[in-house]
Amino acid sequence: MNFEIIFVLLALVGMITALIWDGLRPGMVLLTVVVLFLCVGILTPKEMLEGFSNRGMITVGMLFLVSEGIRQSGALGQLIKKLLPEGKTTVFKAQFRMLPPIAFISAFLNNTPVVVIFAPIIKRWAESVKLPATKFLIPLSYVTILGGICTLIGTSTNLVVHGMILEAGYEGFTMFELGKVGIFIALAGIIYLFIFSNKLLPDSRTDRYEEEEEDGNPGNLHRVEAVLGSRFPGINKTLGEFNFTRHYGAIVKEVKSGGQRFTRDLDKVTLHEGDTLVLWADDTFVPTWGESSVFLLLANGTDGTEPVSRTKRWLALGLLIFMIVGATVGELPAVKEAFPEIRLDMFFFVCITTIIMAWTKIFPPKKYTKYISWDILITIACAFAISKAMENSG
Known part of the structure; x- marks a missing residue:
């Protein structure tokens, strides 16, 4: 067993350990391993970056935008x-x-x-x-x-x-x-x-008492549930270290994390991506932070989306059907023979659908980067590089 094989195996064990530890985002963990392979010569810069041009990975990124367009259409x-x-x-x-x-x-x-x-x-x-x-x-x-x-x-x-x-x-x-x-x-x-x-x-949840306490909220606030996103600045900090009220003007009354509920000693609770915070907040909280990438989801008992015209709703559905039918028909042998120079596959149609949705403002084109889960794309691209390193090392 040569040095390269041993190094790759140790790096993979370290990668899995870091993913279990959950101290960093998965994309950053995999990117760290890829950079290590680059430093010792197991990967070339070209091999390291090949995953970022993979057709499947780019299709995934485009589909995030298509899904967001369908969501915002109502x-x-x-x-x-x-x-x-x-x-x-x-x-x-x-x-x-x-x-x-x-x-x-x-x-x-x-x-x-x-x-x-x-x-x-x-x-x-x-x-x-x-x-x-x-x-x-x-x-x-x-x-x-x-x-x-x-x-x-x-x-x-x-x-x-x-x-x-x-x-x-x-x-x-x-x-x-x-x-x-x-x-x-x-x-x-x-x-x-x-x-x-x-x-x-x-048959029921044990937190029903929260709604019964609603009338006694300070300052006439109401209940809001907020799911923490990757860009929330208090990730891996306790509520005592991160003053949520000072940052967002809302009071945390419960934290739901890893299947557990915390209602007492909240200052000692460590916050993680994906945790749900139950808040006392005023009417400005959801409109202010609803479009922010700090929170994945805000729910206050309403639909949470602006009314959308029926024309835009039907256009969004029509584009989705166009994408699905186009990609399906494009794989037929007769179609391939008729258009030998163009590959009419899912990548082709998802690109067209995404651009039309952006120009018709089915999703806000100025905020399109918010709707793409970049960590997933980086994880996918780095996984290609890691697999290449496993091949190169033998």
Whole structure:
């Protein structure tokens, strides 16, 4: 075993340890390992940067913008409201109407906007029909994952592997090729949710007292839930070290982190990306920070989105259908023969869709960088470089 093999193995062990430790973002951890390989000569600068030009990685980045355009159009919110039954119903009947369509939607959109839009709407609907929201939120999360494995664009993993196949000189996946396996897995998962979720999930949450305390809030403030993003400046600091009220003008009354709830001794609680803070805030908090990358999600009991014209909503849906149908038809042999000089694949159509959405302002074009998860893209690109280092070392 030569030096290069030993060095790569040790670096991989260190990388996994750092990811478990969770002190840095995954993209920075992988980038550190790649730079180490560059320093000892296992990777050349060209090999280090090749992943950043991978077709699958760039497609993932574009799809973040397409998903944001669909989210801001309000089309998904209108759809889920029509799927939810009105009046008295049961958990099973509601899940039966709700979960299969959500799985279908998530096969073509990034999971995050689907959950971000649907979760607060489902929560308010459940309260209005006197059903526990706890019976629907975890199934919502799982069903978006199950739907994502059915198409080429359902998850970033599918697109990245597709890009690697193309780079190796082979034909990549077609739009629905993964569905030959994924649909059966998704059906099995959804059936499992139908049968067992009502039995396994709790009937209520233990934090209901928070709403009862609402009338006694100081300064006539109201309840807001804020999910911390990667750019929140207090990451890995305690609330005692980071004065949240001074920075944002809101009072933290609860922290939800790693499946635990903290309501006492909050000054000693360390904040992490993805934690949920329950706040007392005034009416200006959500409008001020709703478009900031500091928070991934702000929820105050309303839809949280500005009204969108019906024309823009239909345009967003039309562009999504155009992208899906175009990429599917573009893989047909007859189409390939008719346009031999142009590869009419998902990359081609997602580029067109993204540019049209930007110029028609379906998503705010001046803020487009906010909607892309750069850490995911850096992680993907560095993973290519690490795999190349493993090859080079033997």
